[in-house]
Amino acid sequence: MPNLKDLKIRIDSVKSTQKITSAMKMVAAAKLRKAQLSAESARPYAERMETMVAALAKSFDGVDGAPELLAGNGKDEKHLIVLVSSDRGLCGGFNANIGRFARNKITELRAAGKSVKVLCLGRKGRDQVRRDFGDAILDTVEDLTKNGAQYNDANNLALRIRTMYEEGEFDVCTVIYNKFISAITQEVTPLQVIPFAVAQIEDTAKEAQDDELKALYEYEPSEEEILEDLLPRNLSVQIFRAMLESFASEQGARMAAMDNATRNAGDMINNLTLTYNRARQAAITNELIEIISGAEAL
Amino acid sequence: MxxxxxxxxxxxxxxxxxxxxxxxxxxxxxxxxxxxxxxxxxxxxxxxxxxxxxxxxxxxxxxxxxxxxxxxxxxxxxxxxxxxxxxDELDRDNAEARLQKATDALNAAESDVAKQAAERELRAAEAMVAACDA
The missing domain is CATH 2.60.15.10 (F0F1 ATP synthase delta/epsilon subunit, N-terminal)
Structure with missing residues (x-):
């Protein structure tokens, strides 16, 4: 029979855990709203940019001399993976899922004889990959999403990635991030940014394309020059978007995880209270029996 | 129309x-x-x-x-x-600080990509200062 005092302490401790998880849930819910809002307000820019890239890329279809950021350098030997994760834990399967995906991808690429480097955004993603592929990790960028995703950070990252590309440190760059589907679902999504895969965006931009690509644009200056200018910025935008989506996903995942935890804590408190009451009742019955049998003995 | x-x-x-x-x-x-x-x-x-x-x-x-x-x-x-x-909201001091920073960045830039980015930033800062005067 568990001791009454121990049970009481146990119940109190679960109660305070529940308070923490439910507070975290509410914080995550508030942050999620904000994150969703900023993801939505970033959409117009990204969409227009995609339309422009699609329009320009079309004019380079099958033509030599397209810029390298679009067409690639013709090699497929060295891969760079940008792993977008969170700095903090307690968000359910958010980091575990993306970590698993990244590890599988690295194993797959290595098996095919390619070299792989990883750039981690967020501490937790690094922790996931470090054990098996510690040698592949180039660097970890932390505190990116402290105040929500900032375009400046994305821009700096894009600059860094481009510098590495120019120096020939990799041939193909893929961003892996959690795509925000709804508050409770995220989807691990790989997005190839260098060379930029136009096919991926064709679906989203299709409607716009049908309308607008038919109208022939005049280009000023030439297509090549615009594209030269556009592609680096497109890279920043893609990274920015991955960061925004990932941040919203993180908050959603944390909200769901904390909701679960709060509910589990509630169940646990109920069970413990039941045991506690039973134990108390048993103690009282015991005392009564003792008194009655004592009286009878007289 | x-x-x-x-x-x-x-x-x-x-x-x-x-x-x-x-x-x-x-x-x-x-x-x-x-x-x-x-x-x-x-x-x-x-x-x-x-x-x-x-x-x-x-x-x-x-x-x-x-x-x-x-x-x-x-x-x-x-x-x-x-x-x-x-x-109306442009701030001259801010713009000049940015110009200074961009100049420094350009001098410090080593790779081509960094240089390009710094040059772009420099042009932006110059235009910003000019816009303050306008």
């Missing part, structure tokens, strides 16, 4: 401005250009400078943009700018 054109100013973070205007003058990569309704479709780069919005042949709004792109169609003019600040 309507006698206004839909002008949209978009930054990576959000849609800053979306309104019907009579005419808008954008600092294009190859020189300023004005957009009136029925403009021929065009894609162009935007250099750092001031966008003027006209109503009744008068400038009603001036916005400083730090480079970007413009997409013009018959009834729409969308400017994608990395940064945009209303000219």
């Amino acid at each position: 309507s006698d206004t054109v839909l002008f949209e100013l978009v930054s990576p973070a959000k849609l800053l401005l979306s309104e019907e205007v009579e005419m808008v003058v954008v600092p294009g990569g190859e020189g300023d250009f004005g957009v009136l309704p029925g403009h021929t479709p065009m894609l162009t780069t935007v250099r750092p400078g001031i966008i003027d919005i006209y109503e009744n042949d008068k400038v009603v709004k001036s916005i400083f943009v730090v480079g970007g792109f413009a997409e013009v169609s018959e009834e729409r003019c969308a400017v994608l700018a990395e940064e945009a600040i209303a000219v």
Whole structure:
């Protein structure tokens, strides 16, 4: 029979855990709203940019001399993976899922004889990959999403990635991030940014394309020059978007995880209270029996 | 055909401005250009400078943009700018500090990519200082 005092302490401790998880849930819910809002307000820019890239890329279809950021350098030997994760834990399967995906991808690429480097955004993603592929990790960028995703950070990252590309440190760059589907679902999504895969965006931009690509644009200056200018910025935008989506996903995942935890804590408190009451009742019955049998003995 | 054109100013973070205007003058990569309704479709780069919005042949709004792109169609003019600040809110000290920083960055830049980025930033800062005087 568990001791009454121990049970009481146990119940109190679960109660305070529940308070923490439910507070975290509410914080995550508030942050999620904000994150969703900023993801939505970033959409117009990204969409227009995609339309422009699609329009320009079309004019380079099958033509030599397209810029390298679009067409690639013709090699497929060295891969760079940008792993977008969170700095903090307690968000359910958010980091575990993306970590698993990244590890599988690295194993797959290595098996095919390619070299792989990883750039981690967020501490937790690094922790996931470090054990098996510690040698592949180039660097970890932390505190990116402290105040929500900032375009400046994305821009700096894009600059860094481009510098590495120019120096020939990799041939193909893929961003892996959690795509925000709804508050409770995220989807691990790989997005190839260098060379930029136009096919991926064709679906989203299709409607716009049908309308607008038919109208022939005049280009000023030439297509090549615009594209030269556009592609680096497109890279920043893609990274920015991955960061925004990932941040919203993180908050959603944390909200769901904390909701679960709060509910589990509630169940646990109920069970413990039941045991506690039973134990108390048993103690009282015991005392009564003792008194009655004592009286009878007289 | 309507006698206004839909002008949209978009930054990576959000849609800053979306309104019907009579005419808008954008600092294009190859020189300023004005957009009136029925403009021929065009894609162009935007250099750092001031966008003027006209109503009744008068400038009603001036916005400083730090480079970007413009997409013009018959009834729409969308400017994608990395940064945009209303000219009234430009701060001279701020702009000069930025110019200084950009100069330093250019001197410190080693790789080609970093140099390009620093040069772009320098041009933006120069235009910003110039915009303060205007």
